[in-house]
Amino acid sequence: MAKENGKKAGRIDPTWPEVPEGEHPVSELAADRxxxxxxxxxxxxxxxxxxxEHPETQINK
Structure with missing residues (x-):
């Protein structure tokens, strides 16, 4: 087993947005249904x- 170095680096998503205190990041599309x-x-x-309108091919003769 790997040793734990005291940090939970695997549980932190580096792409999670930074938001002001009291706000919530929206991670899903908001829809009415x-x-x-x-x-x-x-x-x-x-x-x-x-x-x-269906395309029609003109054949050159």
């Missing part, structure tokens, strides 16, 4: 029309 957020933003489905 639980779970994963939609990659489509506030769009509700089903849509009346889809804003997609």
């Amino acid at each position: 639980q779970g994963a957020l939609s990659p489509y933003g506030d769009t509700t489905f089903p849509l009346e029309a889809v804003p997609y």
Whole structure:
């Protein structure tokens, strides 16, 4: 077993932010609902029309 040198260096996260006394660091995204957020933003489905135009290849003859 390794000897303990009196410090708990393995338990300190060096990337933890420094904040003023009485404040709390925010380490998570604040959202108005639980779970994963939609990659489509506030769009509700089903849509009346889809804003997609399929590309067409023009073949040179």
